[in-house]
Every structure is written in C-alpha cells, then in structure tokens.
Amino acid sequence: NAGVTQTPKFRILKIGQSMTLQCTQDMNHNYMYWYRQDPGMGLKLIYYSVGAGITDKGEVPNGYNVSRSTTEDFPLRLELAAPSQTSVYFCASSYREAFFGQGTRLTVV
Amino acid sequence: DQQVKQNSPSLSVQEGRISILNCDYTNSMFDYFLWYKKYPAEGPTFLISISSIKDKNEDGRFTVFLNKSAKHLSLHIVPSQPGDSAVYFCAASEASNTGKLIFGQGTTLQVKP
Numbered sequence: 001n002a003g004v005t006q007t008p009k010f011r012i013l014k015i016g017q018s019m020t021l022q023c024t025q026d027m028n029h030n031y032m033y034w035y036r037q038d039p040g041m042g043l044k045l046i047y048y049s050v051g052a053g054i055t056d057k058g059e060v061p062n063g064y065n066v067s068r069s070t071t072e073d074f075p076l077r078l079e080l081a082a083p084s085q086t087s088v089y090f091c092a093s094s095y096r097e098a099f100f101g102q103g104t105r106l107t108v109v
Numbered sequence: 110d111q112q113v114k115q116n117s118p119s120l121s122v123q124e125g126r127i128s129i130l131n132c133d134y135t136n137s138m139f140d141y142f143l144w145y146k147k148y149p150a151e152g153p154t155f156l157i158s159i160s161s162i163k164d165k166n167e168d169g170r171f172t173v174f175l176n177k178s179a180k181h182l183s184l185h186i187v188p189s190q191p192g193d194s195a196v197y198f199c200a201a202s203e204a205s206n207t208g209k210l211i212f213g214q215g216t217t218l219q220v221k222p
Contacts, residue, residue, distance in 0.1 A: 004152075033209060040118070042198060042214040043153070058209070090152050096141060096202075098210055100152030 002026050006091050006101035013081040013108045021076040021104050023091030031094045032074040033058070034066065036087040037103075043090065049074055081108045112136045113201050115213035123221055128186040130216050132199030135180065139201040143210065144173060144184045147196045156197075157184070189220045 007022045025032065030051045035043040035058075045058030049068040063085055065077040074093075078085060086108045092098040114133045122128045130144075140161040145153035159166040159173045159182070166173050172185045186193055199213040 031209070035212070040214075042113075042115075043200075043212040045209060045211070048209050059211075092152075092210075094210070097143060097155040097158060098200075099155065100145075102152050103150070 004091055004093055004099050004101040006089075006104050008104060009102065010105050011107070013078070013106065015081060015083065015108060017081050018077070018079050019081070019106075021078075021089055021091070021106075023074045023076065023101060024072050025074075025091075025093040025099070026072065027093060027099065028071060029093035029095055029099075030071065031098075032068065033092045033094070033098065034064070034074070034076045035090045035092065036060065037090065038087050046076065046089075078106075083108050111214075112139075113199055113211050113213040115197075115199055115216050117216050118214070119217045119219070121219045121221065122189050124191055125188045128184075128189045128193065128218055128220065130184040130186075130197050130199075130218065132182045132184075132213055133180060134182075134201050136201070136203070136211075137180070138203045139211075141202045142173070142175060142182050143200045143202075144171075145198040145200060145212075146193075147198060147215070153198055186218075189218075191220050191222050194218055194220050 004025045033048045034046040044060045047066040049055045089104045091101045143158040144156040147153040175182045196215045200210040
C-alpha cells in the first residue's frame with residue numbers, strides 16, 4: 001500500500017518557468033490537499049479538493065492552480081514560477097487524519 | 110490570522126522525562142484536533158487526535174489533553190526518548206468545513222540522551 005506518492009522529490013526552476021507537481025493516493029480518500037512549508041513555518045494550505053471535479057482555495061492559493069479529474073490524482077500547477085514559491089510542498093489525503101506524501105523541495109532561481 | 114498557534118518554537122528535555130507541547134486555537138468551530146510528527150526530509154505523520162467531545166486521549170506514551178474553554182490543547186510524551194526528537198505540529202479542523210486541516214507553526218522537540 002503506497003499511500004500518498006508525490007513526484008518529483010526535488011526540482012529547480014527558473015523564474016517564469018512552469019511545472020506540475022504530481023500527487024496520487026491509493027486509499028480512495030475523497031479529500032486531498034496541497035500544503036507548503038516555508039523554513040521555520042507551519043504548513044499553509046494552498047488548495048484542497050473534496051472529491052473528483054471539486055476544488056477550492058486554501059490560505060495561500062495565489063500563483064497556483066489545481067485540478068481533480070479522478071479520486072486518485074491531484075496535481076498542482078505553477079504557471080509562472082517566482083522566488084517566493086521556493087518551498088517544500090506536501091500533498092495529503094484524508095478521511096479525518098491526513099496522510100502525507102514525502103514532499104517536493106522546489107527552488108526557484 | 111493565525112487560527113492555530115504553537116508559541117514555543119523549540120523544547121529540549123532529558124531522556125526519560127516528560128515532554129509537554131502546547132497549542133492554542135482561536136476558532137470555536139474547530140471540533141477535531143490532531144498532532145503530527147515530522148522528521149527532516151519526510152512528510153508529517155499522524156500521531157494522535159482528539160474530538161471536541163473528549164478532554165483526554167491516550168495512546169501509549171502519548172496523551173493529548175483538550176481544554177475547550179481555554180481553547181488550548183497539549184501533547185504529553187512520557188517517557189521521552191531520543192527517537193522522539195522531531196518537529197511536532199498541532200492541527201485542527203471543522204467537520205462542517207470539508208475536514209481541511211489548519212496547522213500551527215510547529216515545535217521542534219529535542220530529547221537529550
């Protein structure tokens with residue numbers, strides 16, 4: 001049972017580039033989330049989804065987009081990367097207790 | 110607007126002693142509270158939770174206490190072990206609001222041998 005899988009684990013982007021962070025879960029959870037963690041800070045909710053076809057903004061959605069075409073997958077899209085998006089990104093899925101992926105460390109230079 | 114606050118960035122305790130991590134919240138609609146543990150380069154892992162209908166929940170060495178009137182919860186680890194050294198996040202959710210979790214800033218616990 002893989003749980004929540006995120007790819008890639010590391011990425012360096014240049015300012016203005018775009019990329020998609022992939023997230024998939026095999027626990028058949030309806031709820032999925034994207035968080036970012038900046039150094040010394042807690043986890044900030046970027047976007048979340050309550051099921052396929054339904055997404056909503058979290059605390060810090062600017063600069064990001066998401067889609068949820070299936071229960072399993074919840075990709076996060078960065079359209080125009082900025083240095084402020086340098087962070088560690090975590091995907092999670094839940095019923096009540098959230099299960100997290102290993103994280104994607106993104107650096108924008 | 111920080112709805113969940115962990116005011117102590119770090120805590121250091123001796124092996125075998127009790128570790129107490131604290132968390133405060135402001136949203137009275139929160140009805141479910143969780144603690145997560147995070148090691149470097151890993152995702153957070155669920156540790157223990159408590160519903161707002163309870164004031165205590167135990168799981169082995171870990172106990173979470175909830176004081177609703179003070180909007181405060183705490184995590185007790187007894188006895189503390191060096192392997193408990195990690196960042197601990199408090200989180201809260203509203204059942205009526207998709208169950209999404211709002212996290213505190215985290216407390217780094219160091220347990221010295």
